[in-house]
Amino acid sequence: MKLCSWFKHLPASIVEFQPALRTLAHPISQEYLTDTLQKWIHMCNEDIKNGITNLLMFVKSMKGLAGIRDAVWELLTNESTNHSWDVVCRRLLEKPFLFWEDLMQQLFLDRLQTLTKEGFDSISTSSRELLISALQELESSTGKSTSNKHIHFEHNMALFLWSESPSDLPSDAAWVNVANRDQFASSGLSMKAQAVSPCVQNFCAALDSKLKVKLDDLLAYLPSDDSSLSKEVSPIQAKSCAFDRYADAETVQEMLRIHSVACIKHIMDCIRAELQSIEEVVQGQQDALSGVKLHAALFMARLCQSLGELCPHLKQCILGKSGSSEKPARDSKALKKQGKGKAQKVLPTQAQWQEVKELLLQQSVMGYRVWSSAVVKVLAHGFAQALLLDDAGSVLAMATNWDELEIQEEAESGSSITSKIRLPIQPSWYVQSFLFSLCQEINRVGGHALPKVTLQEMLKSCMVQVVAAYEKLSGENQMKKEGAFPMTQNRALQLLYDLRYLNIVLAAKGEEVKSGRSKQDSRTEKVTDYLEALIDPFDLDVFTPHLNSNLNRLVQRTSVSQVTIMNRL
Structure with a gap:
């Protein structure tokens, strides 16, 4: 035991402990040893669980959790007595004693679940506050009184579409090929081509930056795509590793997927509630086109229409690490092939991403419907009056x-x-x-x-x-x-x-x-x-x-x- 690295961390009461016989020694049955050992392991398990759970409360990032896990892995992997312990455990417990899997792994996953939920709940709350703030700014200002030119664009998109801006073309447009340009980069002209207003761009950028921070933190807990890292452990060493650090990678990615979908659905629920409120207000108004409520409805319609494209890290959260390397062109080609009668294999994660995009599109159509209904009602009323x-x-x-x-x-x-x-x-x-x-x-x-x-x-x-x-x-x-x-x-x-x-x-x-x-x-x-x-x-x-x-x-x-x-x- 003195050869173990953890021996120096034991208190003196354990290191110097020597059992003394008070009666004559008798043979101890294996059944008694097994039962006693299992009870002792269960008691230690409860103590370790309570102690580590309390300590993990002070870990506020997934990167910190990954660092602790890796340190445990290195400690257990480098122990020279690992093999002898394995033999003893098989004889007494009839199975190997898996310290990480049996005692630690679920504690780390529980803390990871808590951090992920808290992080995405915070993103949902801040996004809702940002949405309400943007709507209040739209509704409290008119096209002439506001000093924010971006609000002018929300009142009349044509002003934005037909105005020139230094950001219309990328700064490297003259010497960088389109194929080699960053897939997340978008020029001002591309935003105008999609009728994405500056307010929508700002909202999507704020949401995407928060998702990026959360995603980067969680990726520290997952295996890297860098091939050089896979060479750290040789095949011979892999057999002697204490445990597989990334065995729960799929569980972690599914956790990320569930919370990111819940986050975007929470945002859509807020938008749906706001649209229903606006629809009730403008139904009986003959001057709805000159009001500010329709500007808010259009803002939310454009927002839902653009979230899937302008929040690339949302897509990466749902598709996982495999989705981060896909180019948007591939996604668009896949969409064009739909409906042609050819059965294509769709991964569950891709199906879930398509479902989110469909929900966003439906919400966008709902927002545009509020606007179009008001426009048709006002114009048709004037037409009927003139006709009659x-x-x-x-x-x-x-x-x-x-x-x-x-x-x-x-x-x-x-x-x-x-x-x-x-x-x-x-x-x-x-x-x-x-x-x-x-x-x-x-x-x-x-x-x-x-x-x-x-x-x-x-x-x-x-x-x-x-x-x-x-x-x-x-x-x-x-x-x-x-x-x-x-x-x-x-x-x-x-x-x-x-x-x-x-x-x-x-x-x-x-x-x-x-x-x-x-x-x-x-x-x-x-x-x-x-x-x-x-x-x-x-x-x-x-x-x-x-x-x-x-x-x-x-x-x-x-x-x-x-x-x-x-x-x-």
Whole structure:
């Protein structure tokens, strides 16, 4: 025992202890020795557990835990009496006595669990406070009164997108290849391309820095990827090692994964609660577009949309050490391959990361839906008011220029007769104003980066409101209200032209028709039939080809100004 390094740490009462016989010596049975030894080991186990648990309370970092574990490993590995102890334990206990596995390992894991939980709880709390602070700053300031230019950008994303900044290009853009650039580095232009506002960037940077600190601390407890470290212990030495230091690496990574997912879900729960509160407030407001609540909803929508990309250490926490070496390009390629009918093997950690990204996307869509619902409600209300104005002055004020065409018709005698017809070539002013305002609101929030589903839902909702307004118009005209401007053929022709144009611009196309379009089409067809019934059948047959030609030219002419809503597929 004197050869053991731990011998010098024993107190004198143990070192100098020598048992003395008080009676005659008798043989001791192995069963008695085994039972007594197990009781003694159990007693020592309880004492060690209580003592070490109290001492580990003073260890505040996982790096410190790793240092203690490594010191224990070196101490036990270098003991010269290890083999003799193993023989004795096998004879008396019928199994080797594993000091680390039986006494120490679970204590370290429990402390690691506590530190991890406390760390991520702190991140969750600070992130919630940062979110509330950002929302209060957004809601307590207006676009003109605030001195923080970043708040201006939240009020109008177009100001951010079309302003130049020294950080638009990386400082090394002239001499560093894109392939060799740091995957976590992002330029100002890339942020503008994704419509990620400075406030969102600051929030994500703050969260990612906290995750990085926690991740770096925990990685000290895990094996390093450095191949040089694996050469420290030769195969011969590995057999004589006291224990496997990294046997619980998978448990530690799973612990990290669970707490990081819980942290991000806590942040999403806070965002969800705030969005529900904002939705309740703006539902009954006609001036919601000029209020500050929608700015907060858009901020949270952009935040959820960007967290997965701008917090790379969140991805590393969930995917583990294997996910840290993956490049974003690989992730995007994997996403493009989805839905093509090819079964691909997906690791559980990757599936969990995809689940987190889906939750973030759903939360982002929810935030954008709060904004889009308010926009559609306000714009559709103005459209319906203008459409339902039935006095002569209002009808004339909304009228636009018509085109005059010469057509050749065949008389009963067989001769050709030239006649002139006049047809609408522009939509009514309130239709143009409605579509322009819609594009303006979408561009104001960075429409190029809106989720596809948000834009589709928004346009579908617009079309529903438009058709409802036309249905109300047809109902009022059938009631023949006194003092109303009569529904002439020219007015019906303009209304028909407007409806067809709106249907081209707003209605779903392609794959979108598979769900919920038949009912909408039937409503549109009923309104179309009502308007066509107000036009002379002979004139309608003559007008229809030219009307369709005018519509095609109009769509081409307005495709640039309304590219935001027409280029959505």
